[in-house]
Amino acid sequence: MLRLPACLPLILMATLPATGLAGDLDGHAAHQHGVAQLTLVLEKNTVQIGLESPADNIVGFEHAPAKPGEKAAVAAALSTLRRPTLFGLNAEAACGKARTQAGNPFDASGNAAHRDFDVNHVFECSQPTRLNRLDASPLFKAFPRLQSLKVDYALPGGQGSVTLTAASPNAMLVR
Numbered sequence: 001m002l003r004l005p006a007c008l009p010l011i012l013m014a015t016l017p018a019t020g021l022a023g024d025l026d027g028h029a030a031h032q033h034g035v036a037q038l039t040l041v042l043e044k045n046t047v048q049i050g051l052e053s054p055a056d057n058i059v060g061f062e063h064a065p066a067k068p069g070e071k072a073a074v075a076a077a078l079s080t081l082r083r084p085t086l087f088g089l090n091a092e093a094a095c096g097k098a099r100t101q102a103g104n105p106f107d108a109s110g111n112a113a114h115r116d117f118d119v120n121h122v123f124e125c126s127q128p129t130r131l132n133r134l135d136a137s138p139l140f141k142a143f144p145r146l147q148s149l150k151v152d153y154a155l156p157g158g159q160g161s162v163t164l165t166a167a168s169p170n171a172m173l174v175r
């Protein structure tokens with residue numbers, strides 16, 4: 001779990017608008033607070049999961065972190081986002097975590113009004129033809145500000161899109 005100082009979320013909720021929208025300036029999916037995008041691609045034995053989320057969903061703010069509590073929140077979020085158990089794949093596919101990567105959106109220069117976390121998780125699966133489910137419940141539990149997750153997946157022989165929520169966090173990967 002991401003632990004924030006008890007006072008921080010209340011202060012941020014009081015000072016930030018409930019939702020924010022930004023245009024699609026950089027070719028990425030539209031930036032909408034409360035919503036994140038996940039792409040899952042299976043090729044041979046390798047599953048690549050890419051997550052792109054507005055920073056607001058993850059740490060509750062998008063301004064450059066200035067206070068010690070804000071910097072600690074970003075560090076804790078990065079640690080959580082790199083956790084091997086952030087996403088679950090059905091056990092029959094026998095997938096193990098190969099590597100994870102999560103960049104700090106606040107490292108970028110400039111003074112962007114909106115910032116996104118970009119996270120990549122790679123799994124190697126010994127039974128990839130049996131991959132049929134993605135479980136995003138650890139992501140929703142870790143980041144309660146995240147309301148919906150749009151999943152686009154591509155497997156050999158099948159592809160599709162599904163929107164997940166905390167109440168419905170499993171994507172069936174149909175082929």
Ligand SMILES: [Zn+2]
Pocket residue numbers: 020021022031033054055056062113114115
């Ligand atoms: Zn934003």
